[in-house]
Amino acid sequence: MSKNGEREVVLSSKDVVAGYLPGVDILTGCNFDLYKGELVGIIGPNGAGKSTLVKSMFGLVEVRSGVVELMGEAITNLPAHQLVEKGVGFVPQTENVFPSLTVSENLEMGAYQLPKQQVEKRIQAITDLFPRLGERIRQRAGLLSGGERQMLAMGRALMMEPKVLLLDEPSAGLSPALQVEVFENVTSINKTGVSIVMVEQNATRCLKISDRGYVLDQGKNAYDGTGKDLLNDENVIKLYLGTLAQS
Ligand SMILES: Nc1ncnc2c1ncn2[C@@H]1O[C@H](COP(=O)(O)OP(=O)(O)OP(=O)(O)O)[C@@H](O)[C@H]1O
Numbered sequence: 001m002s003k004n005g006e007r008e009v010v011l012s013s014k015d016v017v018a019g020y021l022p023g024v025d026i027l028t029g030c031n032f033d034l035y036k037g038e039l040v041g042i043i044g045p046n047g048a049g050k051s052t053l054v055k056s057m058f059g060l061v062e063v064r065s066g067v068v069e070l071m072g073e074a075i076t077n078l079p080a081h082q083l084v085e086k087g088v089g090f091v092p093q094t095e096n097v098f099p100s101l102t103v104s105e106n107l108e109m110g111a112y113q114l115p116k117q118q119v120e121k122r123i124q125a126i127t128d129l130f131p132r133l134g135e136r137i138r139q140r141a142g143l144l145s146g147g148e149r150q151m152l153a154m155g156r157a158l159m160m161e162p163k164v165l166l167l168d169e170p171s172a173g174l175s176p177a178l179q180v181e182v183f184e185n186v187t188s189i190n191k192t193g194v195s196i197v198m199v200e201q202n203a204t205r206c207l208k209i210s211d212r213g214y215v216l217d218q219g220k221n222a223y224d225g226t227g228k229d230l231l232n233d234e235n236v237i238k239l240y241l242g243t244l245a246q247s
């Protein structure tokens with residue numbers, strides 16, 4: 001359910017088949033909906049196609065059949081820069097900041113299309129949301145902690161005021177304490193009204209903060225439901241959560 005009681009779909013995939021190499025489909029008919037205001041988690045084993053699914057919504061992998069829609073408009077295979085203009089933000093799984101640039105320069109890179117005054121306003125809004133970035137505004141991104149880097153990567157994606165934010169494993173490689181921080185940050189962003197799709201390897205934590213979740217397996221959604229239902233679903237526990245620490 002969306003938080004405001006409406007059921008307005010902001011982003012959806014319908015029967016999406018997508019892949020990188022000719023003749024090899026990675027997504028084999030994926031169906032996905034994100035409702036306005038929602039935080040939706042995507043979990044599943046390594047290689048299931050989680051990153052491919054979010055990339056297929058950001059023009060980074062060829063969609064061979066099916067449709068991706070943003071607020072009812074087909075956006076299938078549009079290039080990333082057009083999707084940014086339409087209100088989609090994406091934080092990739094790796095290499096999501098420029099280490100040799102400062103925090104401020106990284107944020108500016110997220111909004112090079114905007115007039116300078118607007119850029120300053122957006123930096124202000126983002127440092128209000130993440131004060132730690134404000135404290136380190138002239139520091140090179142390469143010197144930030146892992147959690148701060150993720151904060152910066154999300155901040156950069158927020159520069160263009162996206163309606164939808166796609167996050168690919170924001171907690172990857174972080175200590176448990178920093179993972180908690182990242183999940184708190186994701187929740188804070190969601191509370192500002194941004195609808196969020198979050199891929200996560202930390203399935204339990206992800207489902208705990210998600211309104212709904214999808215379990216992907218072999219390029220298809222195998223299960224979906226509220227975060228709570230999936231956490232208690234016997235099949236999901238046996239297949240995907242059982243071996244993970246209930247952290
Ligand atoms: N650029 C690429 N070129 C060719 N094959 C790719 C490419 N990226 C991913 N694949 C293949 O697509 C499949 C799904 O990969 P994907 O990265 O979507 O999985 P994932 O669910 O995100 O896994 P992980 O949990 O390890 O991040 C894998 O078999 C992978 O080898």
Ligand SMILES: [Mg+2]
Nearest residue numbers: 050051052093
């Ligand atoms: Mg991945």
